Amino acid sequence: MKWIKKGEASPEHAAYLRRLYIRTVWIWLIRLLLLLGLIWGWEWGANNGWIDPFLFSSPSRIWEQANQLVQSGALFHHIFMTSAETIAGFILGTASGVALATLIWSSSFLSRVLDPYLVVINSMPKVALGPLFIVTMGAGFPSILAMAIAITIIITTLVIHTSFQSVDESYLILARSFGATRAQIFRTIIFPASIPDIIAALKVNVGLSWVGVIVGEFLVSKEGLGYLIIYGFQVFNLNLVMLSLVIVAIIATIMYQLIAWVEQKWGRRHS
Amino acid sequence: MNSPPAVQIENLTHAYFTKKEEVTAIRSVSFSVDEGEFVALVGPSGCGKSTILSLIAGIFPATKGIIRLFGKKIDGPSFRTSYMLQKDGLLEWRTVEQNMLFGLQIQGQATPDKIAKARDLLEKMGLKHVSHHYPSQLSGGMRQRVALVRTLAVEPDILLLDEPFSALDIQNKILLEDLLARALKEENKTALLVTHDLEEAIAVGDRILVMGGQPGEIRHQIHVPEELRSLPPLKARSHPAFRVIFEELWREVEKP
Numbered sequence: 001m002k003w004i005k006k007g008e009a010s011p012e013h014a015a016y017l018r019r020l021y022i023r024t025v026w027i028w029l030i031r032l033l034l035l036l037g038l039i040w041g042w043e044w045g046a047n048n049g050w051i052d053p054f055l056f057s058s059p060s061r062i063w064e065q066a067n068q069l070v071q072s073g074a075l076f077h078h079i080f081m082t083s084a085e086t087i088a089g090f091i092l093g094t095a096s097g098v099a100l101a102t103l104i105w106s107s108s109f110l111s112r113v114l115d116p117y118l119v120v121i122n123s124m125p126k127v128a129l130g131p132l133f134i135v136t137m138g139a140g141f142p143s144i145l146a147m148a149i150a151i152t153i154i155i156t157t158l159v160i161h162t163s164f165q166s167v168d169e170s171y172l173i174l175a176r177s178f179g180a181t182r183a184q185i186f187r188t189i190i191f192p193a194s195i196p197d198i199i200a201a202l203k204v205n206v207g208l209s210w211v212g213v214i215v216g217e218f219l220v221s222k223e224g225l226g227y228l229i230i231y232g233f234q235v236f237n238l239n240l241v242m243l244s245l246v247i248v249a250i251i252a253t254i255m256y257q258l259i260a261w262v263e264q265k266w267g268r269r270h271s
Numbered sequence: 272m273n274s275p276p277a278v279q280i281e282n283l284t285h286a287y288f289t290k291k292e293e294v295t296a297i298r299s300v301s302f303s304v305d306e307g308e309f310v311a312l313v314g315p316s317g318c319g320k321s322t323i324l325s326l327i328a329g330i331f332p333a334t335k336g337i338i339r340l341f342g343k344k345i346d347g348p349s350f351r352t353s354y355m356l357q358k359d360g361l362l363e364w365r366t367v368e369q370n371m372l373f374g375l376q377i378q379g380q381a382t383p384d385k386i387a388k389a390r391d392l393l394e395k396m397g398l399k400h401v402s403h404h405y406p407s408q409l410s411g412g413m414r415q416r417v418a419l420v421r422t423l424a425v426e427p428d429i430l431l432l433d434e435p436f437s438a439l440d441i442q443n444k445i446l447l448e449d450l451l452a453r454a455l456k457e458e459n460k461t462a463l464l465v466t467h468d469l470e471e472a473i474a475v476g477d478r479i480l481v482m483g484g485q486p487g488e489i490r491h492q493i494h495v496p497e498e499l500r501s502l503p504p505l506k507a508r509s510h511p512a513f514r515v516i517f518e519e520l521w522r523e524v525e526k527p
Contacts, residue, residue, distance in 0.1 A: 170358040177328045177354035178377040178425065179347070188377070192364045 057242040065239040082213060082224040083251060085141065089148020090209035090255075094202060096149065097156025104157070105164045105190065106182065122158060126150040126212070130219045139220045147219075148212030152205045159204075163197035164190050199263045206255050210248070275342030276303040277429055277461040278327060283336035284486075285322050295486040296322040300336075302480060302489060306428075307459040309452075311466060311476035313524060319487030320465040324431045327463065328354040340429065350378060353427035357434040359418040361406035367393070367417050368402040374425040389424040396420055396450060412443030419447065423454060430455065430462040437468060448475050448504040469524065473516050474504035481523045491523045 008014035039059050045051040046058035053061060069075035104111045129150055133143040171189045180188070217226025225244045232240030280302055286295045297319035304310045312320045326333045327340075329348035338345050340352065353374065361370045371389050375381040393399055396416045406414055415435065422430065432451075436444045452475055455462055466472050472479050477500050481491040495516060499507045507513055 168358075168360075170356060170360045171362065173325075173330055173356065174354070174360040175377060176330050177348055177352075177431075178374045179329075179350065180377045184377055188373070189362065192362070195364070 055238060057239045061239045062243045062246065065237075065243050069243075078224050078228055079247060079251070082217065082226065082248075085144050085148065085213045085216070085224065086209045086251075086255070089145050089212055090152065090202075090205055092145070093149040093152030093209060093212075094156055094198075094205050097153045097201070097205075098160050098198060100153065100157040101160035101164060102186070104161050105186070111161070118154060118158060122154045127215050130215065133216075134219060139222060143220055144213055144216030144224075147216035148209045151212035152208045155208070156201050156205060159201050160194065160198060163194040167193045195266065199259070199266065202259050202262070203256065206252070206259055210252050214248070274306065275339065277306045277308070277341060278304040278463065279339040279342075280323070280327075281337045281339075283323070283326065283338065284334050285319070285326060285336075286334045298486040298488055300487070300489055302492075304429075304461055304463060306341075306461055309455065309462045309464070309475060309477045311464045311472035311479045312482060313466060313469060313472050313479060313520070314482030314487065314490075315524070316467065317485060317487075318482045320482055321433050322487075324354070324433050324463065324465050327429075328352055328431050330354075350425070351428045352431055353422045353425050353429075354431045355418060355422040355433065355435045357437055359406075359414045361414055361417060363406055366403050366405055367398065367409070370406065370417055371402075371420045371424055374421055378425060380425065385424065385426070388426075389420060392420050392423055392454075393417075395454075412439055412447070415439060415443070415447060416450070419451060419454075428461060430460060432462060432464040434466055435464075436471065437466065444471070445474075445505050445508075451475070452504055469517060469520050470508060471504075473499065473513060473520065474507045479520060481520070483524075483526070490526070493520055493523070 006017070008017060042051065042056075043059045046053040046056065046061075051058070066075065069078075104114060126147070130143075130147060133146045133150075137143045137146060167190055171193070172185060175185045175189055213224070214226040214229070217224040218230045221227050221230055225248055228244040229241050232238065232244065280300060283300045284295065284298050286293050300319075300323065302310075312323065314320055325331065327338055327345075329345050329352070332346075340349055362373065365373070368390075371393060372381055372386060375385055375389070390399075390402075393402060396419065398413060398416055398420070401409060401413065406417070409417070415438075418435070436447050439447065448471065451462075454460075464472070464475065473495060476495055478495065479493045480489050481493070482488065483490045493516065496512055499510055499512055499516070502510060
């Protein structure tokens with residue numbers, strides 16, 4: 001059991017590390033048991049009349065549905081489409097949001113001019129723009145992408161612009177005293193100082209992109225997990241709806257964890 | 272012909288504007304600083320000491336009046352000045368070495384020769400061992416020393432010091448005063464120091480300008496005697512002449 005006490009400095013430290021390790025093991029064990037318990041309870045309840053399997057499906061029915069879709073080869077296609085749309089929407093939405101914030105920062109005059117427009121566009125429910133996108137860009141990938149971008153871009157712009165403006169004034173005085181140009185100030189101070197906020201925006205945008213993509217697929221109704229959900233709902237195949245929800249939950253979690261990993265690596269380097 | 276003074280200020284007036292009012296910070300201030308001279312500006316807070324320094328640094332233009340550096344009128348930040356503030360302004364995401372080279376990089380002067388000089392200076396300040404650390408890992412005194420290296424690395428002719436040591440404990444303060452005084456004397460640099468610490472003004476200054484009033488103006492000037500000027504700041508503090516000057520300065524600052 002030496003590996004439990006890895007890096008010990010003294011017998012007391014070793015005991016402390018041991019306690020810490022045992023605690024972590026317990027936490028994971030209980031988490032796993034909770035999950036298994038929920039799945040088992042769901043299955044048992046569905047088979048014994050506590051839960052209506054026609055409305056709420058059951059783990060075994062979801063599994064069966066998954067097998068069917070995997071065999072026909074359709075499942076991976078839908079997963080791939082939705083993931084691609086989400087990732088593209090997330091990257092483009094965040095990047096253009098940061099770019100727009102930079103543009104606004106570069107001129108305080110422009111910032112004042114555009115302010116009311118940003119406020120109006122931001123308060124607008126972007127989902128309402130869906131029909132417009134479909135009419136102009138057709139029922140397909142471009143419309144869904146546009147929806148994901150529309151949902152993320154303005155809020156990113158506002159948050160990042162605020163972050164740019166809240167950079168410590170003494171940094172700016174210092175840079176100016178060395179004769180820095182506005183572009184130099186942006187590159188050496190404003191942008192690096194805002195990296196933690198940009199990464200926080202990434203986290204929010206992962207969630208928002210999913211909203212945009214799923215709603216987009218609802219409207220376009222051609223392919224993807226959002227389409228599976230709306231299709232399953234229309235033919236009253238709730239197994240399909242539940243399966244899609246489970247998959248969305250898993251992929252969204254993976255993406256969120258990736259961003260959290262990026263944050264740990266770059267976001268909080270020295271604070 | 273005599274060479275022009277390092278800093279020459281004529282009838283400088285500056286006002287800050289807001290929507291509601293106009294606040295005049297300084298009115299008709301004139302003085303000059305010779306090359307190699309160390310001038311301290313003292314006075315109560317709000318008398319416009321820092322405003323004068325920011326104007327000389329070219330951070331913003333004066334409302335009225337003329338500033339000349341070595342006879343040349345300024346119209347913005349000059350490469351000949353270097354500005355140091357109470358807040359060290361070290362960029363948290365850059366290492367000590369990258370911070371110390373910040374000014375050189377901004378000015379596009381980060382040549383191998385100048386980088387080597389800056390590294391020497393860092394070593395002289397006793398900070399070579401932390402050159403790859405981040406500012407958050409340093410103590411307040413060390414951070415301000417890095418800021419001093421950054422200020423000197425651009426090889427300015429004129430140093431503008433805005434209460435650079437006032438946030439430090441007394442030991443670090445005197446240590447840094449010594450380092451600064453030595454660095455300046457070795458290269459015959461000109462310095463203008465804003466401080467509210469009268470002892471500091473006497474210990475490091477050759478001449479002291481006493482400011483007062485709102486809007487601020489220069490009320491009085493005191494020449495520090497040669498026997499104090501030739502001593503390093505720590506030794507000057509314990510010289511008998513120090514008390515005499517201190518009392519004179521105290522009376523001047525106290526005057527309404």
